[in-house]
Amino acid sequence: xxxxxxxxxxxxxxxxxxxxxxxxxxxxxxxxxxxxxxxxxxxxxxxxxxxxxxxxxxxxxxxxxxxxxxxxxxxxxxxxxxxxxxxxxxxxxxxxxxxxxxxxxxxxxxxxxxxxxxxxxxxxxxx
Numbered sequence: 001x002x003x004x005x006x007x008x009x010x011x012x013x014x015x016x017x018x019x020x021x022x023x024x025x026x027x028x029x030x031x032x033x034x035x036x037x038x039x040x041x042x043x044x045x046x047x048x049x050x051x052x053x054x055x056x057x058x059x060x061x062x063x064x065x066x067x068x069x070x071x072x073x074x075x076x077x078x079x080x081x082x083x084x085x086x087x088x089x090x091x092x093x094x095x096x097x098x099x100x101x102x103x104x105x106x107x108x109x110x111x112x113x114x115x116x117x118x119x120x121x122x123x124x125x126x127x
Contacts, residue, residue: 029097031074032108039102042111046097047072049090057086070096070108082110090115 035043050069057066066086071077080098090096095116103109 031072032076032078032102033074035102035108036105042099042101044097044099045070045072045108046095049093049096050077051091055086055090059085070098078108079106080108080110082113087113087115 029044029046032045035041035045047070050071053069055066055068063085064083066082066084068080068090069077070080080100081103082098090113093115097114097116098108098110099112099114100108100110
């Protein structure tokens with residue numbers, strides 16, 4: 001075999017391995033009920049903040065503990081615990097995506113929080 005053919009085969013094998021490994025570790029968007037069924041697996045949950053129950057964040061006591069209640073798209077509510085500082089402008093977010101796993105029936109532990117804020121390019125004028 002030519003050296004060029006061996007290099008192309010090696011590159012194809014490496015790219016296939018990268019694709020397979022990234023596909024296997026990817027998570028999907030689900031509701032809390034699906035995440036509860038497989039508590040050890042990481043999922044993305046999309047929902048809205050339940051502003052009536054409030055936020056728990058006291059940076060003087062523990063800057064790496066933040067919790068809140070999230071209502072998913074199926075209207076199921078669950079307490080979310082995040083072991084990092086509260087994201088900036090968290091309360092202003094339109095939709096919230098939490099990435100993590102269920103740790104018990106009432107609690108979801110997030111490893112990441114992604115905020116989907118309302119567009120700043122809407123037709124309304126700023127007040």
